[in-house]
Amino acid sequence: MSDLEQFREQTRxxxxxxxxASQREPVMEFDDKCxxxxxxxxxxxxxxxxxxVMAERGWTAPDWPAEYGGGGLSKEESKILxxxxxxxxxxxxxxxxxxxxIGPALLQYGSEELKRQxxxxxxxxxxxxxxxxxxxxxxxxxxxxxxxxxxxxDYFEVNGQKVWTSYAERADWMxxxxxxxxxxxxxxxxxxxxxxxxxxxxxxxxxxxxxxxxPFCETFLDNVRxxxxxxxxxxxxxxxxxxxxxxHERAMIGNMGxxxxxxxxxxxxxxxxxxxxxxxxxxxxxxxxxxxxxxDILAFELTQERIDDETxxxxxTGATSSMLKYAGTELNKQRYELLTDIxxxxxxxxEGDIFDNGLLASQWLRTKGNSIEGGTSEIQLNIISKRILxxxxxx
Amino acid sequence: xxxxxxEEQNMLKESAQGFLSEHxxxxxxxxxxxxxxxxGYDKGTWQxxxxxxxxxxxxxxxxxxLEFGHVGMGQIMEExxxxxxxxxxxxxxxxxxxxxxxxxxxxxxxxxxxAIVDGSLLFAVALDEGPKYRPTLVKTTVAASGEAxxxxxxxxxxxxxxxxxxxxxSARTSGDASDEQGISLFIIDSSAAGVEVExxxxxxxxxxxxxxxxxxxxxxxxxLGDKGGAASVITYxxxxxxxxxxxxxxxxSQEVFERTVQYMKERSQYGALIGSYQGLQHRAAHMxxxxxxxxxxxxxxxxxxxxxxxxxxxxASVCKAKVSEVVTLVTNEGVQLxxxxxxxxxxDIGFFMKRARVAEQQFGDRRYHVQRxxxxxxx
Numbered sequence: 001m002s003d004l005e006q007f008r009e010q011t012r013x014x015x016x017x018x019x020x021a022s023q024r025e026p027v028m029e030f031d032d033k034c035x036x037x038x039x040x041x042x043x044x045x046x047x048x049x050x051x052x053v054m055a056e057r058g059w060t061a062p063d064w065p066a067e068y069g070g071g072g073l074s075k076e077e078s079k080i081l082x083x084x085x086x087x088x089x090x091x092x093x094x095x096x097x098x099x100x101x102i103g104p105a106l107l108q109y110g111s112e113e114l115k116r117q118x119x120x121x122x123x124x125x126x127x128x129x130x131x132x133x134x135x136x137x138x139x140x141x142x143x144x145x146x147x148x149x150x151x152x153x154d155y156f157e158v159n160g161q162k163v164w165t166s167y168a169e170r171a172d173w174m175x176x177x178x179x180x181x182x183x184x185x186x187x188x189x190x191x192x193x194x195x196x197x198x199x200x201x202x203x204x205x206x207x208x209x210x211x212x213x214x215p216f217c218e219t220f221l222d223n224v225r226x227x228x229x230x231x232x233x234x235x236x237x238x239x240x241x242x243x244x245x246x247x248h249e250r251a252m253i254g255n256m257g258x259x260x261x262x263x264x265x266x267x268x269x270x271x272x273x274x275x276x277x278x279x280x281x282x283x284x285x286x287x288x289x290x291x292x293x294x295x296d297i298l299a300f301e302l303t304q305e306r307i308d309d310e311t312x313x314x315x316x317t318g319a320t321s322s323m324l325k326y327a328g329t330e331l332n333k334q335r336y337e338l339l340t341d342i343x344x345x346x347x348x349x350x351e352g353d354i355f356d357n358g359l360l361a362s363q364w365l366r367t368k369g370n371s372i373e374g375g376t377s378e379i380q381l382n383i384i385s386k387r388i389l390x391x392x393x394x395x
Numbered sequence: 396x397x398x399x400x401x402e403e404q405n406m407l408k409e410s411a412q413g414f415l416s417e418h419x420x421x422x423x424x425x426x427x428x429x430x431x432x433x434x435g436y437d438k439g440t441w442q443x444x445x446x447x448x449x450x451x452x453x454x455x456x457x458x459x460x461l462e463f464g465h466v467g468m469g470q471i472m473e474e475x476x477x478x479x480x481x482x483x484x485x486x487x488x489x490x491x492x493x494x495x496x497x498x499x500x501x502x503x504x505x506x507x508x509x510a511i512v513d514g515s516l517l518f519a520v521a522l523d524e525g526p527k528y529r530p531t532l533v534k535t536t537v538a539a540s541g542e543a544x545x546x547x548x549x550x551x552x553x554x555x556x557x558x559x560x561x562x563x564x565s566a567r568t569s570g571d572a573s574d575e576q577g578i579s580l581f582i583i584d585s586s587a588a589g590v591e592v593e594x595x596x597x598x599x600x601x602x603x604x605x606x607x608x609x610x611x612x613x614x615x616x617x618x619l620g621d622k623g624g625a626a627s628v629i630t631y632x633x634x635x636x637x638x639x640x641x642x643x644x645x646x647x648s649q650e651v652f653e654r655t656v657q658y659m660k661e662r663s664q665y666g667a668l669i670g671s672y673q674g675l676q677h678r679a680a681h682m683x684x685x686x687x688x689x690x691x692x693x694x695x696x697x698x699x700x701x702x703x704x705x706x707x708x709x710x711a712s713v714c715k716a717k718v719s720e721v722v723t724l725v726t727n728e729g730v731q732l733x734x735x736x737x738x739x740x741x742x743d744i745g746f747f748m749k750r751a752r753v754a755e756q757q758f759g760d761r762r763y764h765v766q767r768x769x770x771x772x773x774x
Contacts, residue, residue, distance in 0.1 A: 267769070267772060270774065280769070290769070292765055294768070298713055299717050302688075303687055303690075303691040305691070306694065310399055313397070323683065323687055326680075327684050381680040381681065382676070385673075385676035385677070385679060389656050
């Protein structure tokens with residue numbers, strides 16, 4: 001038996017023995033996904049156990065280096081772990097911006113001290129990270145951001161306002177883009193700093209969304225002291241880091257439309273609601289729309305796979321994260337449009353017993369943000385036009 | 396299996412691209428059309444294709460072929476889409492070779508496959524009896540006459556019908572029109588008594604024909620596969636056709652897209668290149684995204700053919716439905732973004748649009764495959 005086959009067999013046995021049954025159920029609500037951090041309340045003991053046993057092996061971050069607490073797995077081994085988790089419908093043990101965004105950036109750009117301070121805590125889910133990017137006047141035009149960071153000798157002092165900070169009131173630390181050189185060309189005067197959300201001068205205020213939920217906050221920063229060793233990379237290198245992070249964020253958001261093994265397909269939803277007549281959905285127009293969407297999502301998933309294979313083989317054309325973000329988020333929006341259509345007025349239930357306290361309606365409304373956050377669809381199309389197609393010169 | 400080409404497949408693709416762009420560019424199809432060519436294809440180019448081994452790619456080594464597989468053949472089809480090269484390749488080297496591989500007796504294989512490889516026999520596949528693809532709608536009748544058969548009926552829109560030496564036809568040996576059971580396949584000589592082939596001209600300037608069968612007498616060995624049980628062979632044949640047509644349509648999509656983006660970098664209006672206007676940039680970027688999706692379904696379906704995957708039918712329908720949608724978008728946008736010049740015969744874009752629409756219709760259009768996808772998923 002090859003080493004990889006042996007790894008698969010061992011992994012399968014270990015997952016069978018260690019993944020609690022409740023952690024193999026579909027993710028239905030926000031709390032079903034463990035975000036970690038000091039303020040996290042585990043939805044049940046199984047969720048805590050699942051996080052602990054996986055973090056123990058570094059398998060919350062399978063391909064990160066073992067010396068910082070990661071799993072130290074090769075690409076092939078990570079893939080096997082993913083496949084074996086998918087096989088038993090295991091939930092990811094941890095879902096966080098630490099894993100998907102700041103962690104990879106620290107591994108790439110951070111000092112040895114920063115890695116040792118932060119990476120193990122990300123792997124273990126000890127710290128909930130939030131992102132300080134957008135500002136009230138700088139959304140798509142992110143590089144214009146005005147939050148000032150001034151060198152005070154022993155420390156930095158940060159003043160300004162961030163917006164769309166996800167779950168800022170639950171978060172422990174922020175990775176934050178700040179302006180360190182107001183005189184430089186706008187992209188060239190930005191830095192990335194890290195600070196504790198309990199630092200004096202940090203204040204958050206939730207924003208109520210059309211979904212009725214408040215997953216985002218405004219964050220006000222008044223004379224916030226940031227230690228000098230919490231600068232990631234070098235001073236004014238922030239835009240490069242931000243672009244790197246945005247690539248990761250796009251991949252994450254673009255992924256949202258992807259169906260997982262334990263998720264009900266759209267056509268199954270429709271069958272459950274209306275049943276079949278002579279082996280077909282009675283609403284033939286809905287049947288067509290569902291089939292068209294299922295074809296599109298399959299094409300999208302195959303494209304992720306193909307681009308991944310091309311990258312591994314070194315034949316990729318690059319700059320495809322924008323394409324995946326654009327296509328993936330538009331498909332996820334369509335998915336929820338179809339889901340609410342399938343369920344009719346019940347799908348739009350807002351309170352009480354109709355559709356579980358408005359669960360579907362709030363999920364549907366939340367997806368509208370997918371094509372806005374992490375760079376709007378229009379920004380992705382701009383990037384494709386300019387960087388891939390070479391359009392844009394006035395000539 | 397990784398969704399990428401291996402080294403040999405890449406080399407074949409590059410060699411096909413080099414050969415077709417040099418020897419059979421769009422200008423060749425234009426010339427065939429303008430000269431009202433009798434054959435509808437260039438015999439010299441076809442002979443070179445035979446010499447390059449393309450006719451043997453899907454034929455087993457035991458019968459003189461290269462047995463190189465569908466992924467490789469798909470690359471040639473894709474490059475054919477970029478140049479719109481008219482040739483018997485699809486009818487003979489893809490469809491007939493696949494049908495004979497799948498269903499023929501060993502005697503039939505021995506007689507026919509080497510003749511496909513060396514280019515000495517041209518084939519056509521005649522399934523349709525109307526303008527839309529409905530494989531079970533077969534009214535052509537078969538009467539038994541001792542050991543032999545007598546066929547009567549009309550097959551429509553037969554690709555390469557008027558140049559074929561042999562025609563593979565579906566006919567009903569039992570059951571009612573539209574029954575899945577009771578359909579059989581026969582290989583007939585186009586020169587046989589009672590076979591009347593009338594060439595018809597479609598928008599794409601490629602070969603199509605109506606084939607009328609008037610008391611065509613066939614011997615028992617003309618039967619291809621099981622009597623009355625051809626439905627599964629026809630399904631397989633259509634899956635093969637749809638995946639390779641999709642590869643051709645993907646090549647067309649890429650070519651039209653690249654030509655259109657190039658034009659956006661050359662054409663100025665209001666003192667600026669039209670490619671600098673965001674309204675047009677976003678349409679181009681959207682097409683880029685859609686073509687990326689199309690590439691993935693094509694390579695996946697080609698691999699499914701080589702692997703004899705149980706998901707072949709599903710993937711073939713995904714492939715044809717998605718690629719048809721994309722090529723319709725790209726050819727329509729190709730004309731629109733070229734503006735007035737896009738409407739002229741002088742520009743090649745129109746040739747791509749016309750070929751695309753015919754290829755989309757062959758073996759089922761987008762709507763047909765969207766519905767089939769739903770049926771295959773049991774809803």
